[in-house]
Amino acid sequence: MYIPITPVPGEFAGRRALVTGGSRGVGAAVAQRLISGGATVVTSARSWNDETPKGSTFISADIRTAESARRLVDAALEALGGLDILVNNAGAARAHFGGIPDEEWEDSLAINFLSAVRVTNAALPALQQAGRASIVNISSGVAANPPAPMLHYGAAKAALASWSKGLAAQLAPIGVRVNTVTLGMVETPGGTELLQSVMEAMGGSTQHAYSAIPLGRVGDPRDVAEAVAFLVSERAQWIAGADLHANGGA
């Protein structure tokens, strides 16, 4: 069972954050954690739902194209007046048994990799201007060990982690820290649906998959939010280019 953590009061006071895919799941928990620490937060996704943090400004955007990524950043900068924290969390995965269609490769690269590159490039002048800025990219353990039905997703997340590492070295000298958080199984609307489809095809169950996690339970989105909160906080001021695995010890 997840043990709730009390945020440090005012930890993120005066900080302005954009969390992509912030409407639900991991992104919503990250946004809520930043808001609880005093940040002003913009969340984005294609559509809003009941899980979207009420304390955030929601901007609807499908960020699979360069133009829509740029428009999202423009709107977020207008709402926030600047940007200190960017969390590239939006992502999606569908398992394909018996072959991955070409359009799925393109779609997976667009949402799981290129969206982060494009949002970051559009946001970079504002992050540099803010000083002491921070970017966290959300990757997946599937990147290192992709099963056949998810090769497109694993390859896109591997590209994300590689880019994140290189970007960290490039941006550290201008005061922008870049880090990756790589996730294991986390109970979210998207994550659970995907795992169910894979386990059903293999004749297993989600509970069976969860039982293999060494720390004894599936991830809660708030587990990930704590990892992200640490990396974007001043407590991590000397950390760049890290890849923090939040996976219950898997």
Ligand SMILES: NC(=O)c1ccc[n+]([C@@H]2O[C@H](COP(=O)([O-])OP(=O)(O)OC[C@H]3O[C@@H](n4cnc5c(N)ncnc54)[C@H](OP(=O)(O)O)[C@@H]3O)[C@@H](O)[C@H]2O)c1
């Ligand atoms: N849960 C896990 O076990 C797990 C494991 C490893 C990595 N991850 C990664 O963690 C991140 C969060 O995943 P999650 O589990 O929280 O998934 P989720 O519940 O499906 O949430 C995904 C978020 O991304 C948004 N999104 C999807 N497609 C989009 C698009 N084309 N344009 C803009 N926003 C889009 C979704 O909103 P809309 O659909 O309304 O656009 C939603 O806000 C993803 O990058 C995922 O790959 C998750």
